[in-house]
Amino acid sequence: MWVESAGPGAGSTFFFTIEAPVAEAPPSKRSVSAGVQHELQDKRVLIVDDNATNRRVLSLQAGRWGMRPRETESPVEALRWLDAGERYDLAILDMHMPEMDGIDLARRIRVNHAGLPLVLFSSLGRREAGDTGSLFNAYLSKPIHQSQLFDTMVNLLAHEAPARPVASAAPKPQIDASMAQRHPLRILLAEDNVVNQKLALRLLQQMGYRADLASNGIEAVESVQRQVYDVVLMDVQMPELDGLDATRRICALLGPGQRPHIIAMTANAMQGDRESCIAAGMDDYLTKPIRVDRLVEALGNAPARNER
CATH class of the missing domain: 3.40.50.2300 (Response regulator)
Incomplete structure (x- = not known):
């Protein structure tokens, strides 16, 4: 560690070096394009x-x-x-x-x-x-x-987004602000995109939930080992460790009665994507952009604290 400066009033620049092992981070196994959005x-x-x-x-x-x-x-x-x-x-x-x-x-x-x-x-x-x-x-x-x-x-x-015809438009789903009281859940959001993080956290907050945040799959695996969660909202494509591999690691670390209910979130909407998520150990599947009614349904299907 060292510091360099041109003198008083000129500011200082601090430097340091470290030695670190190469991280084992397998790339995402697949990249599947979604259909018309x-x-x-x-x-x-x-x-x-x-x-x-x-x-x-x-x-x-x-x-x-x-x-x-x-x-x-x-x-x-x-x-x-x-x-x-x-x-x-x-x-x-x-x-x-x-x-x-x-x-x-x-x-x-x-x-x-x-x-x-x-x-x-x-x-x-x-x-x-x-x-x-x-x-x-x-x-x-x-x-x-x-x-x-x-x-x-x-x-x-x-x-x-293009407007839907008024005659065929379904009523806009209403967010139940008391859902967290009726169905308490400890939630971890695993999502690398900052804007998506904010949107998902806002939706959960409107339902009364306060979620913890993991920015990649490695953080998600570490989080479930430190803290007990009822639900993990798991983005499928993340850097360092994707959602599928993170789910496999969680399932290997925690038994069926211990591991959280894992809900996939993915931009992929091709046939077979849901099956791939379920095969990795996930319990449910949401497509992006996330619809409020599907999020409510997925959280409602997760066992609450008093049901475990």
């Missing part, structure tokens, strides 16, 4: 990336969700489309491109299209040097993960 259907997405493989992956996945992607390798061409009056609901910009990098392109887009949500696609997956914080609405990291892309799309566009 009402929140994203018919939304137009502009993809600007000089890498043809990246463009193809983003375009194919967006198309499977019902979106209408348009892609180009040229930032100049993208600007020409926008200035010609083409309208988009979202734009994904690669950071490193030969003609113009993602930050410079975002600055030029903001001049005439200030309201267009922009997503920076880079190997860092976070704010880059030169980004003042006002250019981008979200960040995506390489290699892209289906769940990360889905969460980002929904977080930026779900508030503009």
